[in-house]
Amino acid sequence: MKIEDIPQVLKEIEKAGLTRHVVDYRMKTATLAMDRRGKEYIVFNSNDYLGMTHEKEVLEAARRAISFGTGSGGSRLVSGATFEISDLEKELCKVKHKDGALVFNTGYMANVGVLYALSGPGDVIFSDALNHASIIDGCRMARAKVVVYPHGNMARLEELLAETPCDGERFIVTDGVFSMDGDICPLPDLVRLKRKYHARLLVDDAHALGVIGKNGGGTSDYFQEYDVDLQIGTLSKALGAEGGYVAADPLIIDYLKNRSRPFIFSTALPASIGAAALTALKLLQAYPQRFTAKVNGNTTYLRNHLKESGVSVKEGETPILPIMVGDEKEGVRLAEACLKRGILLSAIRPPAVPKGTSRLRLTVTAAHTKNELDQVCQVLIEEGSHLWKQ
Numbered sequence: 255m256k257i258e259d260i261p262q263v264l265k266e267i268e269k270a271g272l273t274r275h276v277v278d279y280r281m282k283t284a285t286l287a288m289d290r291r292g293k294e295y296i297v298f299n300s301n302d303y304l305g306m307t308h309e310k311e312v313l314e315a316a317r318r319a320i321s322f323g324t325g326s327g328g329s330r331l332v333s334g335a336t337f338e339i340s341d342l343e344k345e346l347c348k349v350k351h352k353d354g355a356l357v358f359n360t361g362y363m364a365n366v367g368v369l370y371a372l373s374g375p376g377d378v379i380f381s382d383a384l385n386h387a388s389i390i391d392g393c394r395m396a397r398a399k400v401v402v403y404p405h406g407n408m409a410r411l412e413e414l415l416a417e418t419p420c421d422g423e424r425f426i427v428t429d430g431v432f433s434m435d436g437d438i439c440p441l442p443d444l445v446r447l448k449r450k451y452h453a454r455l456l457v458d459d460a461h462a463l464g465v466i467g468k469n470g471g472g473t474s475d476y477f478q479e480y481d482v483d484l485q486i487g488t489l490s491k492a493l494g495a496e497g498g499y500v501a502a503d504p505l506i507i508d509y510l511k512n513r514s515r516p517f518i519f520s521t522a523l524p525a526s527i528g529a530a531a532l533t534a535l536k537l538l539q540a541y542p543q544r545f546t547a548k549v550n551g552n553t554t555y556l557r558n559h560l561k562e563s564g565v566s567v568k569e570g571e572t573p574i575l576p577i578m579v580g581d582e583k584e585g586v587r588l589a590e591a592c593l594k595r596g597i598l599l600s601a602i603r604p605p606a607v608p609k610g611t612s613r614l615r616l617t618v619t620a621a622h623t624k625n626e627l628d629q630v631c632q633v634l635i636e637e638g639s640h641l642w643k644q
């Protein structure tokens with residue numbers, strides 16, 4: 255592409271109604287945002303599932319640790335390693351039932367850094383069609399053969415495993431909880447296939463940690479199935495901090511420390527972030543009622559309330575609530591109407607989802623009050639009344 259073509263490209267994006275803008279807010283609490291004019295909004299599109307971004311103990315831990323420097327000053331292998339990030343890795347090992355763990359600066363970098371260091375020409379990556387963009391990009395960078403299987407279709411995955419020649423390593427890669435619909439991957443079937451075809455299994459638990467499984471441990475805990483080779487995730491969703499991680503066999507971790515370029519060539523996260531994530535991780539295990547059970551209770555409450563009111567919320571078990579609207583323009587209109595009434599939620603349109611399946615996407619957190627849940631429900635009932643079957 256030529257730089258001089260950019261105006262034309264932007265025009266095409268605009269014509270398709272897909273132009274993106276950055277809108278600034280200040281988060282006054284985990285669920286209350288304020289824009290620059292001082293107008294307040296209840297937030298239903300954040301991944302802060304447990305409200306950890308504003309949890310008192312987490313804030314205090316971060317404040318204490320920020321006195322060790324606002325930045326880390328270097329990469330982990332040079333001068334940027336801190337007690338806090340290494341302690342966090344030890345805790346991640348426990349939570350993810352692995353003997354090794356490595357923190358990256360983002361979940362995106364964890365996926366790219368792992369896939370691209372562990373696979374290459376000769377290897378085959380079998381990837382679910384609805385996997386997160388960072389997995390897709392990791393596959394691209396890896397230069398391995400990539401075979402995309404239809405979302406959650408285990409019969410088709412098995413055919414592909416059987417028929418695709420491979421001299422190197424086979425990897426099966428999946429989101430634990432899928433980000434658009436909030437559905438959970440069929441882990442027991444994936445493990446059965448990985449064993450049968452001698453593949454390695456990578457599960458990205460970005461939306462699962464803190465949310466599903468005993469004490470919010472994630473997808474493996476949910477199914478009580480631990481034969482997962484690489485447990486990947488983020489510190490930026492339920493842990494309310496920033497960063498990503500991989501938990502795996504220590505040999506794999508040692509290899510990544512030596513070969514994963516996003517790990518090697520990026521300045522380490524500061525101690526304050528490590529302290530925040532570590533504190534959040536300990537809190538969610540110590541107080542399941544206050545966090546994981548709470549977000550799930552809030553989700554059930556809102557889901558039932560919406561269903562009883564005729565709102566077309568998709569069935570599911572996680573705090574990601576897709577509300578099916580169908581028509582693209584209708585989805586955008588409804589999201590804008592909610593915004594006017596002080597509710598922030600996302601309209602999801604093609605190409606993110608198939609045509610005619612446009613939807614609103616609501617995320618529920620442990621920090622939402624009953625009153626806030628009732629408010630979003632009321633606004634949706636009123637603003638979308640022509641859409642809901644009575």
Ligand SMILES: *Cc1c(COP(=O)(O)O)cnc(C)c1O
Nearest residue numbers: 360361362386433460488490497
């Ligand atoms: C959000 C997300 C990531 C990226 O994590 P960041 O820490 O935000 O970079 C990776 N995978 C999945 C499935 C995600 O939902």
